[in-house]
Amino acid sequence: MPSAPLFGLRVLVHANSVAAAYAARMLGVLGGAVTLIEPPQGSDLRREPPFLPGSETSALFAYLAAGMDSRVCDLTSTDGRAALGALLSECDIFFDDTPVVARAALGLDEAAISASHPHLIHVSVLPFGAEGPKAGWKGEEINVLHASGEGYLLPNGLTCELFPGRPPVKPYGHFTEMQGGIAAALGALSALWVRDEIGGQYVDISSQDAGLAVGAFAIQRLGDGSIEQRAERSFRYGGVVPCKDGFVELLTLEQRQWHGLVKLLGEPAWALDPAFDDSLERSRRGPEINRHIRAWAAVRMVEDIVREGQKLSVPLAKYYTPAEVLRDPHEQVRGLFQPITIDGAGPLDMLVSPFHIDGMPLALRGGPPALGAKVRTEATA
Amino acid sequence: MKPLSGIRIADFTVHNAGPFCTHLLSQLGAEVIKVESAMRPDAFRKPHPVYGRMGPATFDQVASNKLSVRINLKKPEGIALAKRLVAASDVAAESFRPGVVDRLGLGYDALKAVKADVVMLSVSSSGQNGPDSHFAGYAPLFGAWGGLSELTGFADGPPVEMRHVMDHTVGMNAAVAVVAALHRRRASGLGSYIDIAAREVASSLIGEALLMASAGEEIQRIGNAHPRMTPHGVYPCQGADRWLSIAVANDAEREALGALIGGEPNDDAIANWTSAREANAAAVTLQALGIAAHVSWTTPEIAADPHLRTRRAIVEVAEPDGKVRAAVGVPMRLSKGQGIGIERGTPQLGEHEDYVYGELLGLGQTERTALEQAEVIY
Numbered sequence: 001m002p003s004a005p006l007f008g009l010r011v012l013v014h015a016n017s018v019a020a021a022y023a024a025r026m027l028g029v030l031g032g033a034v035t036l037i038e039p040p041q042g043s044d045l046r047r048e049p050p051f052l053p054g055s056e057t058s059a060l061f062a063y064l065a066a067g068m069d070s071r072v073c074d075l076t077s078t079d080g081r082a083a084l085g086a087l088l089s090e091c092d093i094f095f096d097d098t099p100v101v102a103r104a105a106l107g108l109d110e111a112a113i114s115a116s117h118p119h120l121i122h123v124s125v126l127p128f129g130a131e132g133p134k135a136g137w138k139g140e141e142i143n144v145l146h147a148s149g150e151g152y153l154l155p156n157g158l159t160c161e162l163f164p165g166r167p168p169v170k171p172y173g174h175f176t177e178m179q180g181g182i183a184a185a186l187g188a189l190s191a192l193w194v195r196d197e198i199g200g201q202y203v204d205i206s207s208q209d210a211g212l213a214v215g216a217f218a219i220q221r222l223g224d225g226s227i228e229q230r231a232e233r234s235f236r237y238g239g240v241v242p243c244k245d246g247f248v249e250l251l252t253l254e255q256r257q258w259h260g261l262v263k264l265l266g267e268p269a270w271a272l273d274p275a276f277d278d279s280l281e282r283s284r285r286g287p288e289i290n291r292h293i294r295a296w297a298a299v300r301m302v303e304d305i306v307r308e309g310q311k312l313s314v315p316l317a318k319y320y321t322p323a324e325v326l327r328d329p330h331e332q333v334r335g336l337f338q339p340i341t342i343d344g345a346g347p348l349d350m351l352v353s354p355f356h357i358d359g360m361p362l363a364l365r366g367g368p369p370a371l372g373a374k375v376r377t378e379a380t381a
Numbered sequence: 382m383k384p385l386s387g388i389r390i391a392d393f394t395v396h397n398a399g400p401f402c403t404h405l406l407s408q409l410g411a412e413v414i415k416v417e418s419a420m421r422p423d424a425f426r427k428p429h430p431v432y433g434r435m436g437p438a439t440f441d442q443v444a445s446n447k448l449s450v451r452i453n454l455k456k457p458e459g460i461a462l463a464k465r466l467v468a469a470s471d472v473a474a475e476s477f478r479p480g481v482v483d484r485l486g487l488g489y490d491a492l493k494a495v496k497a498d499v500v501m502l503s504v505s506s507s508g509q510n511g512p513d514s515h516f517a518g519y520a521p522l523f524g525a526w527g528g529l530s531e532l533t534g535f536a537d538g539p540p541v542e543m544r545h546v547m548d549h550t551v552g553m554n555a556a557v558a559v560v561a562a563l564h565r566r567r568a569s570g571l572g573s574y575i576d577i578a579a580r581e582v583a584s585s586l587i588g589e590a591l592l593m594a595s596a597g598e599e600i601q602r603i604g605n606a607h608p609r610m611t612p613h614g615v616y617p618c619q620g621a622d623r624w625l626s627i628a629v630a631n632d633a634e635r636e637a638l639g640a641l642i643g644g645e646p647n648d649d650a651i652a653n654w655t656s657a658r659e660a661n662a663a664a665v666t667l668q669a670l671g672i673a674a675h676v677s678w679t680t681p682e683i684a685a686d687p688h689l690r691t692r693r694a695i696v697e698v699a700e701p702d703g704k705v706r707a708a709v710g711v712p713m714r715l716s717k718g719q720g721i722g723i724e725r726g727t728p729q730l731g732e733h734e735d736y737v738y739g740e741l742l743g744l745g746q747t748e749r750t751a752l753e754q755a756e757v758i759y
Binding site for chain 1: 382385401405409435438439440441507508510511512513514515516517518519521522524525527528529531532533534540542543544545546549550553554556557561563565568569573575584587590592594595596597599602604605610613615617622624626627671672675677679683684691692694695707708713716717
């Protein structure tokens with residue numbers, strides 16, 4: 001089997017927040033050798049909940065740092081900065097999320113690093129980026145989410161109907177920061193692509209920019225003369241549909257999918273109205289269609305609806321809990337998870353990557369490192 | 382320079398996830414040739430009534446910057462033409478349902494036969510193998526299958542569906558994988574077949590919750606709360622539907638916030654303080670105290686933001702009629718990458734056939750005319 005795509009790549013990451021760590025994780029799973037640079041007390045991510053039951057290990061840190069080596073460098077000391085310099089001279093890519101104002105004192109500023117390491121791909125990963133009027137602003141996940149647009153536009157559909165007066169609600173976890181991490185991985189690999197021609201360079205990543213990029217359609221619609229609002233962004237029909245024992249997601253975009261839905265519903269008289277053959281008419285009469293769909297679904301089980309609907313090529317999905325994702329036979333066949341041993345928490349299944357290369361899932365080198373330790377490669381399955 | 386200059390991509394992707402991947406790569410310098418046909422035009426060329434768009438779009442973000450050619454993939458001559466295009470490309474990208482490209486004769490083995498080191502990308506809802514691989518799906522379904530949506534929402538409410546941000550997250554992940562595969566090709570001479578399941582991308586965003594589930598503990602929906610930071614939420618400000626996001630990370634910030642609002646900084650007290658204030662001014666006040674805060678910005682505010690425009694995260698593009706509009710740039714700044722971003726707007730169907738068929742593939746006008754008459758270039 002060919003090697004992982006980035007075999008031989010050497011990556012350093014100095015991360016106290018999700019975005020930079022996630023960028024490094026992505027490159028590690030793709031085959032890079034990643035070392036996490038930590039202060040003597042460890043990265044802040046080690047202290048970020050949730051914690052695995054019965055242990056002091058952060059599940060978030062474990063996920064983000066899986067497969068990395070850990071190296072302690074006290075960057076407030078001359079020796080620590082010298083140690084980092086030696087490591088930087090041997091690596092290809094360096095991710096750093098130190099606030100710009102604090103970098104020079106730690107030897108992490110762009111000018112110093114580019115002077116000492118001209119072939120390095122130096123990637124700054126910050127909530128609002130390293131340049132621009134808000135480069136110095138603090139931003140946690142909820143702030144960059146709302147600064148990038150999607151924050152204002154969630155929730156839609158059923159939640160918006162049920163709670164019209166409530167504030168917007170955020171996606172679970174670190175959605176926007178992870179977009180920053182994905183953009184950082186892309187920026188790093190793109191800059192590396194031309195390193196032999198033009199040398200190293202500085203890559204400036206902002207989680208706000210990345211969140212905006214994935215929410216680009218709101219800007220597109222603004223140009224069309226339409227300002228998106230939560231309440232009006234709902235699908236005209238379908239969306240989150242309450243069933244007897246949970247929820248399904250339903251979205252029919254194609255004509256054939258509408259016809260499949262009509263069959264799934266049992267071809268009731270209302271749905272056979274010839275006017276509904278026109279997709280524009282369906283859009284106009286969406287609330288009426290939704291009332292019928294919800295009444296039909298309310299007395300049926302989720303699994304039955306999804307199974308029968310997908311047979312008819314109707315796009316329908318169950319809202320899976322994390323435990324259901326773990327148990328999902330589909331994901332077991334696909335090898336989405338890998339057993340990893342984590343100190344104090346035992347062997348656990350960890351998501352590896354959404355990438356399959358040449359027909360195979362990728363693999364983690366191991367679990368999260370102890371502070372200052374090499375990755376425990378023996379822990380992998 | 383644009384880092385991916387010299388990379389060519391034959392782009393058979395449809396909808397949003399795959400096209401966003403190739404759109405990003407195009408902004409980084411790759412030459413992306415979008416394949417459509419009059420029989421099967423891109424979704425943006427048609428009405429999109431479920432989303433409330435009753436006519437074709439005049440601008441499509443994910444199609445911008447691309448070249449456009451017509452190929453009718455329902456004809457054998459169209460498949461042959463597609464293979465010629467792939468043979469002249471570095472990357473072939475598709476997002477049909479699993480099995481379709483094999484049936485068309487454009488599967489990985491077929492493409493390797495015409496381009497031995499091709500990097501092929503397949504984006505699908507559930508991946509190329511597994512019992513659900515045939516499932517139809519779009520962005521909200523990816524979030525539902527992947528567990529992200531179940532965890533999103535108010536504790537006393539239903540799950541929340543993800544919208545096109547989910548598609549585009551898949552696309553940005555795919556772009557990373559494609560460039561990684563190009564690096565391997567450069568190092569080893571080997572092509573790659575990349576299979577990305579959108580539902581698994583959704584799952585990859587909740588890795589810690591999945592790990593907790595593996596340890597026997599289920600994370601629940603908590604709305605805007607945070608497991609460590611408090612106060613943490615979205616608070617009302619002056620004006621209708623006007624909100625300020627605030628995240629207080631430690632005791633020092635809590636004390637500073639308490640001093641500012643004149644009392645214990647609980648959610649009600651913060652809401653009382655914010656309700657009497659203009660949102661952006663309140664954010665500036667909080668940032669000055671070292672507290673993370675930002676207004677829940679509307680789209681017009683984002684389009685006009687000096688910070689985002691300085692960073693070229695928001696750029697202006699011209700439509701064919703000369704009208705200028707805001708668009709979203711590539712989410713990065715490269716110190717030696719001046720010029721990355723959008724150069725062209727949305728292409729007309731078949732707009733670049735003189736270059737692609739004439740210059741690139743070397744088809745003569747007679748041959749092109751014959752293919753048009755046979756509805757192969759159609």
